[in-house]
Amino acid sequence: MTDTVTVEVRRYRPEQEAEPTWQSYQVPYRREWMVLDALNYIKDQVDGTLSFRWSCRMGVCGSCGMMVNGTPALTCATYLETLLPGPVRVEPLRGFPVIRDLVGDLTDFLGKLRRVSPWLVRETERPPAEGEYLQTPEQLAEYKRYSMCINCLLCYAACPIYELEPEFLGPAVIALAQRYNLDSRDEGREARMDELSQHDGIWACTFVGECSTVCPKDVDPAGAIQRYKLDAAVSWVAGLVLPRSGK
Amino acid sequence: MNPAYRRYHPKWHRAGMPIFWWLRSLPYARFIARELTSMLVAYAAVLLLVQVRALDAGPESYARFTAWLGSTPVVVWHLAVLAGLLFHTLTWLHLAPRAMVVRLGGRRVPDAMVLLGQYAAWAGASALVAWVLLA
Amino acid sequence: MVRRDKTGFHLLHALFQTSLKFGGIVRYDEYFVTRLLVDEGRCQGVVALELATGEVHALLARAVVLATGGGGRVFPYTTNANIKTGDGMGLAYRAGVPLKDMEFVQYHPTGLPFTGILITEAARSEGGWLLNKDGYRYLQDYDLGAPQPTPVMRSMELGPRDRLSQAFVKETEKGRTVETPYGPVVHLDVRHLGARVIDAKIPFVRELCLKYEHLDPVRDLIPVRPVVHYMMGGVHTDADGATPLPGLYAAGETACVSINGANRLGSNSLTEILVFGARAGRAAARWAGAAPVAGTAARAQALDEDRRLHGELLGLQRGGERVAGVRTAMQEALERGAGIYRDHAGLEAAATTVAELRERSRRVALDDRSLTFNTEVVALLELENLLDVAEAIVHSALQRRESRGAHQRTDYPRRDDGRYLAHSLAYRVPNGPPRVELRPVTITRWPPGERVYGR
Numbered sequence: 001m002t003d004t005v006t007v008e009v010r011r012y013r014p015e016q017e018a019e020p021t022w023q024s025y026q027v028p029y030r031r032e033w034m035v036l037d038a039l040n041y042i043k044d045q046v047d048g049t050l051s052f053r054w055s056c057r058m059g060v061c062g063s064c065g066m067m068v069n070g071t072p073a074l075t076c077a078t079y080l081e082t083l084l085p086g087p088v089r090v091e092p093l094r095g096f097p098v099i100r101d102l103v104g105d106l107t108d109f110l111g112k113l114r115r116v117s118p119w120l121v122r123e124t125e126r127p128p129a130e131g132e133y134l135q136t137p138e139q140l141a142e143y144k145r146y147s148m149c150i151n152c153l154l155c156y157a158a159c160p161i162y163e164l165e166p167e168f169l170g171p172a173v174i175a176l177a178q179r180y181n182l183d184s185r186d187e188g189r190e191a192r193m194d195e196l197s198q199h200d201g202i203w204a205c206t207f208v209g210e211c212s213t214v215c216p217k218d219v220d221p222a223g224a225i226q227r228y229k230l231d232a233a234v235s236w237v238a239g240l241v242l243p244r245s246g247k
Numbered sequence: 248m249n250p251a252y253r254r255y256h257p258k259w260h261r262a263g264m265p266i267f268w269w270l271r272s273l274p275y276a277r278f279i280a281r282e283l284t285s286m287l288v289a290y291a292a293v294l295l296l297v298q299v300r301a302l303d304a305g306p307e308s309y310a311r312f313t314a315w316l317g318s319t320p321v322v323v324w325h326l327a328v329l330a331g332l333l334f335h336t337l338t339w340l341h342l343a344p345r346a347m348v349v350r351l352g353g354r355r356v357p358d359a360m361v362l363l364g365q366y367a368a369w370a371g372a373s374a375l376v377a378w379v380l381l382a
Numbered sequence: 383m384v385r386r387d388k389t390g391f392h393l394l395h396a397l398f399q400t401s402l403k404f405g406g407i408v409r410y411d412e413y414f415v416t417r418l419l420v421d422e423g424r425c426q427g428v429v430a431l432e433l434a435t436g437e438v439h440a441l442l443a444r445a446v447v448l449a450t451g452g453g454g455r456v457f458p459y460t461t462n463a464n465i466k467t468g469d470g471m472g473l474a475y476r477a478g479v480p481l482k483d484m485e486f487v488q489y490h491p492t493g494l495p496f497t498g499i500l501i502t503e504a505a506r507s508e509g510g511w512l513l514n515k516d517g518y519r520y521l522q523d524y525d526l527g528a529p530q531p532t533p534v535m536r537s538m539e540l541g542p543r544d545r546l547s548q549a550f551v552k553e554t555e556k557g558r559t560v561e562t563p564y565g566p567v568v569h570l571d572v573r574h575l576g577a578r579v580i581d582a583k584i585p586f587v588r589e590l591c592l593k594y595e596h597l598d599p600v601r602d603l604i605p606v607r608p609v610v611h612y613m614m615g616g617v618h619t620d621a622d623g624a625t626p627l628p629g630l631y632a633a634g635e636t637a638c639v640s641i642n643g644a645n646r647l648g649s650n651s652l653t654e655i656l657v658f659g660a661r662a663g664r665a666a667a668r669w670a671g672a673a674p675v676a677g678t679a680a681r682a683q684a685l686d687e688d689r690r691l692h693g694e695l696l697g698l699q700r701g702g703e704r705v706a707g708v709r710t711a712m713q714e715a716l717e718r719g720a721g722i723y724r725d726h727a728g729l730e731a732a733a734t735t736v737a738e739l740r741e742r743s744r745r746v747a748l749d750d751r752s753l754t755f756n757t758e759v760v761a762l763l764e765l766e767n768l769l770d771v772a773e774a775i776v777h778s779a780l781q782r783r784e785s786r787g788a789h790q791r792t793d794y795p796r797r798d799d800g801r802y803l804a805h806s807l808a809y810r811v812p813n814g815p816p817r818v819e820l821r822p823v824t825i826t827r828w829p830p831g832e833r834v835y836g837r
Contacts, residue, residue, distance in 0.1 A: 014257035015752050018249050031596075032496050032564075044706035048749030048758040056463040058499045058590065060391060070271065077593055097259035099434050100755035105259055107411075118399040147392065160275060163264050176399070207342060208278045226346030255437040257754040 002029045005080055006087035007038050009050060012098050020098065023047075024087070027080075035075040035088060036064055039102075052102035059216060062152030066102050067091040072157035072214045093157040095166070109153055112169050115195050116177035121188025139184040146179035146224055148217045155211035155221050167200040171211035171221030174202060178224040193232065202229050277338070284335035287328050340365045388586065390652055413439065414760055415469065417687045418446065418477045418630065419680040425477070425629035426676035429687040433760065436753025438691055440684030444670035445629050447662050448474060449655075452613040452635040453771040455764075457721075458713035459565075460610040461493055461500040465764075470636040472767030474617040475774065479625045480807040480819075482638040484615035484771070485779035485789045488646055489722055491546035493609030495564040497594055501587055501606055503648050505599075506539040508583045510572040512546070513603070514558040520568070524549040526835050541835045544645050544788045547608035551722050562605060569603035576600070608722060612651060614642045614788065615778070618807060623662025629673060633662035640805065644787025695759055701745025705761045708743050712736065712765075712772055720776050725793045729780045733815065736772045743769060774808040774816060781818040782806055799830060 004026045012020040025046055027038040036054055043050045054064040057076045064075045069089050080088065096104035126133065155171035156162050162170050177196055180186045196202050205225045212222040251258060269279040301312035315321060343365055344358035401407055413430040419440065420426065427442040453468025454460035475481055491512070492501040506512075509532060514520040519529045519538065526545060527537030534540065550568060553559050559566035572580060572587070577600045580588050591599045616638035623631040623639075634655045641654060712735075719732025743765055750758040784798035785791050804820040811817055 012260050013752060014249060014260070014754050015252045016249055018251055018258075020260055020262075043758070044704070048704070049752070051750070051755045051757045055465050057497060059593065061463065094262070097261050099257070099259055100752075103755050105434075110411075113399075114402045117403070119403045120400075147395070148388075149395075160268060160278075163268070206278075206282070207346070208275070209342070209345070210274050210278075212345075213274065220345075223345050226342075227348060230347065255435045255753065257435060 002084060005029045008087050008089045010091040011101050029080060031081055033080050035068055035078045035080060038080060039075060051100045060150055062150035065093050065152040065154050067094055072154035074152060074216050077216060093153060095156050095163045106153060112173045116173055116192055117188055118176045118180060120186050121191055123187060133185045135184055143179045143182035146175045146219055149175055149219045150217055152216060154214045158210040158214040160208060161204055161206060165204060168204040169201050175219055175221035175224040178228055197232055202232060281335060281338045284331040287331040288335060290328065291332065393652060414763060415473060416763055418473050419683050420477050421677055421679040425627050426680040429684045431691060433755050438688040440681060442676040442680060444673040445666040447666045448617060448632040448636050449634045450636050454610045456716055456768050456772050457610040458717050459498050461490060461498055467764035467768050468771035469767045470632060471617055472770040474625060475770045475810050477627060479627050480618045480809045481774045482615055482618040482805050482807050483640055484774040484808055485782050485806060486614035486644045486787055487610055488543055488612040488614060488788050489547035489608040490611035491543055491550060491608050492570055492606040494595055495562055495567050495605050495607050498609045499590055499594055501570060501604060505570060505572055505584050505587050507533055509533050509575055510539060510570050512539055513569045513571050514553050515560045520553050521549055536835050542645060547722050548790060550608050565607060567605040567607045570606045571603050572599050612646055614644065614646055622665040623658055624665055629669060631662045631666045633658045644789060695762060701747050703742050703746040705746055705765055708739050708746060709765055712739050712768060716772055720779055724779055724791050729776055732776045736769060736776055740769050777816050778806040778808050778818055
């Protein structure tokens, strides 16, 4: 019966060192513990200098994404049990600059999210007095999956294209753009197409598919991107063959 | 102490990407294999062109070409090429249902059906080619 | 909206994403506010620690709106996320603003035992049963109606949260709850609903149980216990979110308008944030339009705070305590002395412990003295806020010698409208217990009646 597990953590303290290093800790093993519980044990009892993000501990806030044994995962949703006998290697999410220890700089994602206008774009807003926009269950089903994104950015860590070409918009941003494109209340498809059809937009994606594999909320960003490629290609051809008169 | 550190201005660390990044995991390796086997498709096309040219240059040159095709190392190589082509084809067929949402009569066609459709089309095309060549 | 148990999630993302539309909104992500700047009787901005670099900034503002959520992390078993440490409440309290109705802490009857993760009320409204260790629907013993095969409004498992949590405590005293390594639990049984109903109506519950408890609610009983979920109390505001300090506003769980009284009804927190978030925002904008710019005293206060953060917290070697040690002791003290059932002795003990812990917190020595993303100093700053919230809860509970809603005293089991139909206001007193005043409730339309369920 296992008593303890070895947890190896990638440390980086910019005031002390120029390069990251590994540090090893012995952590008690409990069947209920997630990797996050092990990290909290280290921080609370052993080494208060370990820095990492976490909040909800129930897989909805998206804060605790890290590389666990080389795979992007939510540490609050990964049992130590599944990683026995260890050692458990924890690193910051790949593809992002590292600020400190397990904390990455995610401002790139936020900037890119804004570029795809992730809000309902409408010519005229219906005043609240007239009631809400109605939507059938079928219309909802069109985009519901893409609305489940918790912005954990595991998909970016799994995407080799994002690592190779940091200009790439990335899976979550495109999936969120699709969430609005496919929303029956939205009228912003054309407006978003410019941004998405750039060469660092959807066309940078080569359908590796790992983003959808690691997504904890089953958003399927890879599917969202390929669907949009079909859409965009068809629109482009249609635009050539049947040019629309000005709107 | 890190001499490069300035107060309130820490340096973010950017990890480099190793050349053999795709050896990190099986899905990555599979992805690269899928992409690289596309070159085998090009090879097959070029082989066909070479065959046509050999035919065009007369019965002797064609006989030489056929002999080359029949030699053991070439047969072994072409078996490998066939395996690569099959891998390429199968991975691409299996990607299709993930990339397309096909709707018939208002309900979404399940992935398995889309896949079956692809296989059926492949079988049909192969049957047609076989009939043209053998009939 | 989309799924019954994801309404809040979608509100959050819709609001955040829509806020990106407005270039005028500038976000300072991961800046931790440690102090309000107050001068000339007005709130003039905040001082914040930029987590990534360790630099301390003064953000001068003509109006400040606090929306930092509740303080559930004062208790050991809570549905609340790690960041809900009563920061806004602490900031206002230290600036002299009273905290209202802090004794009313809502326990949600069904949380998972180790993590405290919430199992939504919907599991009960769809027909789930609460069973004790004998498989008996014990709520029928507590004047909540008779057990029916299908759910009946305001009866049995659909009774109010405070009554269900109290029933749990009574069952534990009778020895009829199930013992686990993480404390006593009862069982939530949804097996009779069947997989199809569960997947259609409460899919998130199934997901949570599978992922966090190694069990499937279609086949297994879910272990649950009451966990702290919401604080009815908070920063004292009026119906426009304005606090007694001009220029300072508060909204959401941080504020206490109060619209939730002594016991909040389910889903009202969502409507609360939408309605009062908007009202407070508009009121703050109106005030900011007319208010003068901050004076020089604000800058002096900011420098002071910078010295405190860099000099004291990160500089000096202060003692041998650890943040986690003080925090855990505080949580245990609150659960013991200021939990679901309270009495004078328990509350007094809790008050003494909280005062001791405040002393101990001043002797916390940080392992992490660095400036770059120092989460240990943040934990210490949060601990200061938690202790402020704990102090307000305990002393407000001491002063309220009656039982009402979520505040139940075994030594004063009856509701006393004659003396206590009033809000409690806790004012911070430096180096001493807070001063708790009572402010009578204004009855306009419906006089208080008797709370009856299941009949």
